[in-house]
Amino acid sequence: MTTGKQMILGMHLGNGYGSQSSAWRAPGVDPANYTSFDAQVRYAQAAERGKFAFLFLPDFLGEQADLTRESLMITLEPMMTLAAIARETKRIGLVATGSTTFNEPFNIARQFKALDVMSHGRAGWNAVTTSDPVAAANYGRAIAPRPERYQRAHETIQIAQALWGSWGRDAWVKDTKTGYFADPAKIQPVNLQGEYVASRGPLSIPPSEQGQPVIFSAGGGGNGAELAGRYASGVIGAVFTIEDSRNQREALREAARRAGRDPDEVKFFAGVMPAIGATKREALDRRVALGELATPARVPYLGAMLNLPATLNVSQLDEPLTPAQLAVASPSPFDPRSVRALEVAREGWTIRDILAHGVIDYHPTPVGTASVTADHMQEWFEAGACDGFWVSIDINEDGIDTFVEEVVPLLQERGLYHEDYEGTTLRDHLGAPAQYGLDPRIAAPAE
Amino acid sequence: MTTGKQMILGMHLGNGYGSQSSAWRAPGVDPANYTSFDAQVRYAQAAERGKFAFLFLPDFLGEQADLTRESLMITLEPMMTLAAIARETKRIGLVATGSTTFNEPFNIARQFKALDVMSHGRAGWNAVTTSDPVAAANYGRAIAPRPERYQRAHETIQIAQALWGSWGRDAWVKDTKTGYFADPAKIQPVNLQGEYVASRGPLSIPPSEQGQPVIFSAGGGGNGAELAGRYASGVIGAVFTIEDSRNQREALREAARRAGRDPDEVKFFAGVMPAIGATKREALDRRVALGELATPARVPYLGAMLNLPATLNVSQLDEPLTPAQLAVASPSPFDPRSVRALEVAREGWTIRDILAHGVIDYHPTPVGTASVTADHMQEWFEAGACDGFWVSIDINEDGIDTFVEEVVPLLQERGLYHEDYEGTTLRDHLGAPAQYGLDPRIAAPAE
Ligand SMILES: Cc1cc2nc3c(=O)[nH]c(=O)nc-3n(C[C@H](O)[C@H](O)[C@H](O)COP(=O)(O)O)c2cc1C
Numbered sequence: 020m021t022t023g024k025q026m027i028l029g030m031h032l033g034n035g036y037g038s039q040s041s042a043w044r045a046p047g048v049d050p051a052n053y054t055s056f057d058a059q060v061r062y063a064q065a066a067e068r069g070k071f072a073f074l075f076l077p078d079f080l081g082e083q084a085d086l087t088r089e090s091l092m093i094t095l096e097p098m099m100t101l102a103a104i105a106r107e108t109k110r111i112g113l114v115a116t117g118s119t120t121f122n123e124p125f126n127i128a129r130q131f132k133a134l135d136v137m138s139h140g141r142a143g144w145n146a147v148t149t150s151d152p153v154a155a156a157n158y159g160r161a162i163a164p165r166p167e168r169y170q171r172a173h174e175t176i177q178i179a180q181a182l183w184g185s186w187g188r189d190a191w192v193k194d195t196k197t198g199y200f201a202d203p204a205k206i207q208p209v210n211l212q213g214e215y216v217a218s219r220g221p222l223s224i225p226p227s228e229q230g231q232p233v234i235f236s237a238g239g240g241g242n243g244a245e246l247a248g249r250y251a252s253g254v255i256g257a258v259f260t261i262e263d264s265r266n267q268r269e270a271l272r273e274a275a276r277r278a279g280r281d282p283d284e285v286k287f288f289a290g291v292m293p294a295i296g297a298t299k300r301e302a303l304d305r306r307v308a309l310g311e312l313a314t315p316a317r318v319p320y321l322g323a324m325l326n327l328p329a330t331l332n333v334s335q336l337d338e339p340l341t342p343a344q345l346a347v348a349s350p351s352p353f354d355p356r357s358v359r360a361l362e363v364a365r366e367g368w369t370i371r372d373i374l375a376h377g378v379i380d381y382h383p384t385p386v387g388t389a390s391v392t393a394d395h396m397q398e399w400f401e402a403g404a405c406d407g408f409w410v411s412i413d414i415n416e417d418g419i420d421t422f423v424e425e426v427v428p429l430l431q432e433r434g435l436y437h438e439d440y441e442g443t444t445l446r447d448h449l450g451a452p453a454q455y456g457l458d459p460r461i462a463a464p465a466e
Numbered sequence: 467m468t469t470g471k472q473m474i475l476g477m478h479l480g481n482g483y484g485s486q487s488s489a490w491r492a493p494g495v496d497p498a499n500y501t502s503f504d505a506q507v508r509y510a511q512a513a514e515r516g517k518f519a520f521l522f523l524p525d526f527l528g529e530q531a532d533l534t535r536e537s538l539m540i541t542l543e544p545m546m547t548l549a550a551i552a553r554e555t556k557r558i559g560l561v562a563t564g565s566t567t568f569n570e571p572f573n574i575a576r577q578f579k580a581l582d583v584m585s586h587g588r589a590g591w592n593a594v595t596t597s598d599p600v601a602a603a604n605y606g607r608a609i610a611p612r613p614e615r616y617q618r619a620h621e622t623i624q625i626a627q628a629l630w631g632s633w634g635r636d637a638w639v640k641d642t643k644t645g646y647f648a649d650p651a652k653i654q655p656v657n658l659q660g661e662y663v664a665s666r667g668p669l670s671i672p673p674s675e676q677g678q679p680v681i682f683s684a685g686g687g688g689n690g691a692e693l694a695g696r697y698a699s700g701v702i703g704a705v706f707t708i709e710d711s712r713n714q715r716e717a718l719r720e721a722a723r724r725a726g727r728d729p730d731e732v733k734f735f736a737g738v739m740p741a742i743g744a745t746k747r748e749a750l751d752r753r754v755a756l757g758e759l760a761t762p763a764r765v766p767y768l769g770a771m772l773n774l775p776a777t778l779n780v781s782q783l784d785e786p787l788t789p790a791q792l793a794v795a796s797p798s799p800f801d802p803r804s805v806r807a808l809e810v811a812r813e814g815w816t817i818r819d820i821l822a823h824g825v826i827d828y829h830p831t832p833v834g835t836a837s838v839t840a841d842h843m844q845e846w847f848e849a850g851a852c853d854g855f856w857v858s859i860d861i862n863e864d865g866i867d868t869f870v871e872e873v874v875p876l877l878q879e880r881g882l883y884h885e886d887y888e889g890t891t892l893r894d895h896l897g898a899p900a901q902y903g904l905d906p907r908i909a910a911p912a913e
């Protein structure tokens with residue numbers, strides 16, 4: 020149990036609609052929002068009213084959706100989106116995903132530090148290794164083997180951090196009386212030469228209010244934990260059960276310890292994708308309406324999750340599983356969401372409603388009134404499964420406000436969530452220690 | 467003579483201070499403006515009040531100034547700066563410099579098209595080849611030979627343009643009634659494979675109000691003209707005399723003709739860096755005050771320009787050239803600014819005042835009341851030297867307003883400059899033809 024502490028929240032921002040792929044056509048949503056920076060700013064401001072620590076923008080460099088009926092899931096371009104938001108918000112952190120494989124360290128270091136200065140110390144970089152061959156093809160390449168990608172990731176992050184520190188904290192004299200602009204002795208090249216990337220520097224950007232951007236990470240597996248353990252202050256998790264989340268968090272904390280850091284320096288965020296309504300039925304109906312197009316295609320997938328591939332089909336959409344089906348159903352070991360799916364099926368819901376429970380969505384979906392979501396978050400947090408959540412909203416247009424107006428006050432009443440921002444920078448919001456340049460505790464990556 | 471036409475103006479934006487390297491310490495200037503996005507937005511809005519067609523942001527990836535007493539000359543990062551400005555201006559075009567050598571085509575295409583959408587059709591990309599070894603070192607590389615850099619530039623621009631067109635103009639159905647989001651048949655890969663760069667695509671960004679960003683170019687020489695002739699709608703020139711400017715403009719127009727384009731599609735912008743005061747003495751005094759620190763170091767340079775290296779020295783700073791010096795002075799053939807320098811010297815100004823005439827600045831400097839600047843611009847424009855100017859202001863804080871309030875009305879009275887924006891996009895402001903995707907008239911670069 021994590022007593023006395025409070026959870027930290029991040030808000031997922033993507034395509035301008037919401038995290039359900041048919042949110043673009045929901046009532047009250049402008050279907051042109053994919054290109055609307057006004058909409059993104061509005062959602063960011065709503066999350067800021069809820070005192071969220073940060074916005075999290077995923078990024079996939081070769082997102083391939085079938086766009087016939089579903090929208091893309093990511094924003095046009097995360098840095099431009101966050102630049103717009105930076106100017107029109109005051110406190111919320113701004114975390115964009117950037118690939119270590121398909122960016123030059125100098126370019127990524129420069130843009131993120133510029134965003135950090137622009138936002139007065141609120142930028143974070145979710146450094147991902149990118150494993151998608153479709154993304155690689157957009158750069159005329161193939162995906163390199165994992166060891167190479169992770170080696171390059173270590174080098175890219177270290178070079179970026181070194182560049183961030185290359186303009187010394189007090190190098191900028193700017194004294195109009197004496198005429199001294201800067202102290203060149205405090206602005207020095209970094210001269211880092213890795214196996215895959217290199218940079219001379221310096222990067223001519225003075226420190227932001229938080230010094231330099233915060234590193235986030237979202238990779239899984241041993242390599243991912245190792246990377247996060249060394250550099251990350253926040254980790255975006257993909258977990259479906261408390262047990263799994265606790266294990267991932269522990270692995271991450273252990274990796275931080277191995278890197279010589281205090282494990283509390285790395286916060287682990289579990290995903291949550293609430294379905295909120297005045298009643299459970301209303302919460303389900305909101306999802307049913309959204310799922311209208313996608314639902315039939317998902318029935319075979321649900322069948323596979325329940326080990327019923329042959330018998331589950333679309334004709335049964337508005338009926339519950341038969342007693343015969345329930346008797347033989349079992350959770351597929353290949354999908355961590357299967358246990359929950361079977362649980363819901365056993366409660367007797369129709370197949371349409373089982374799917375409306377979000378059992379094959381990307382995150383756990385508490386379904387019902389706001390207190391169901393608050394309960395879910397409390398349970399996970401108190402079980403030590405996470406340090407907070409990244410919240411994915413079905414339809415941003417009204418859903419962020421609902422979360423902020425209904426769930427946030429419950430968490431506050433229960434003492435689980437802050438009443439207001441205590442600091443002004445992303446580092447403050449995360450409780451991340453000060454850092455400028457490389458972390459002296461982190462050894463260079465094994466060569 | 468270019469009759470009936472009106473000149474087009476661009477405003478140079480750099481470091482947040484102005485184009486004189488000691489502007490950071492001028493009275494009324496906040497010396498912290500290098501990191502102030504508020505200041506950049508304020509200057510952009512001032513230029514917009516003057517109905518400028520575009521802002522032009524140079525970029526050097528390894529800017530190396532001696533920062534002891536002089537500031538950097540460029541913004542922290544041009545895309546972030548323009549993103550901020552995009553949200554807080556309405557009409558002015560936004561042209562950022564981006565290297566074709568040190569950017570991936572997919573990344574640059576994506577960011578510029580996102581900026582274009584964000585600004586409702588006002589983005590331009592000044593595509594430069596980057597020849598500076600210090601810049602290359604920031605990417606762990608050496609500068610490649612010119613043919614390779616230009617081949618890569620052709621490939622990068624073509625891939626970017628193809629990606630811009632890869633989301634078909636009418637691919638985005640977004641019909642909430644039928645549930646069709648997009649027509650995938652109209653969103654197709656580009657599959658371009660160059661010698662140095664390649665991309666598959668598509669790029670998932672719908673058209674902006676101007677379709678796609680406009681290409682600018684700033685390179686000189688035959689390779690530069692060839693690149694600009696094929697792709698550019700605007701060329702940022704560096705010229706010191708009407709004759710030189712006319713020649714460069716003609717070479718550019720000829721290159722456009724060779725590429726199968728109408729030469730009027732490419733606008734050539736000469737630089738101008740006005741020194742404006744209520745009297746000529748006041749205009750000079752503003753420059754004298756700014757030059758306080760830099761002036762002594764410039765005396766030997768002036769000596770070399772006048773072929774007087776041995777006799778011209780700092781002790782003579784507040785005296786004019788002696789008759790003996792004037793008798794033997796001649797313009798150095800190695801610096802196109804020397805003719806003007808000698809002309810000013812012969813007028814009898816002190817060496818301090820000769821330098822205050824801007825004779826070794828980066829652009830021609832008309833010195834005196836606003837009408838002197840207006841006369842200069844009229845003379846160049848009517849001589850067919852250029853299609854307009856990119857204006858560099860000594861101190862942005864008050865200098866942009868001065869230009870807008872004093873020079874602009876004179877140009878308008880003379881019928882040389884528009885009273886207001888006629889269109890809403892950068893393409894409108896430049897009179898550039900519609901384009902989406904590759905220009906079908908431009909053949910692939912010679913392979
Ligand atoms: C919750 C979560 C979010 C992720 N978000 C992104 C993302 O936005 N962009 C991306 O390219 N990869 C993202 N990833 C993928 C990982 O960074 C990583 O590339 C992937 O797990 C493949 O692992 P590998 O690089 O070890 O092969 C995410 C992963 C997780 C678990």
Ligand SMILES: Cc1cc2nc3c(=O)[nH]c(=O)nc-3n(C[C@H](O)[C@H](O)[C@H](O)COP(=O)(O)O)c2cc1C
Pocket residue numbers: 523524525526527563593594595596597612615684685686687689690702703704
């Ligand atoms: C007026 C003018 C402005 C320029 N601005 C930039 C700039 O902002 N950034 C840059 O890297 N190069 C700039 N250049 C340099 C050219 O793009 C080009 O790299 C340079 O002329 C070297 O030529 P080369 O590539 O043919 O060797 C500028 C050139 C001129 C004439």
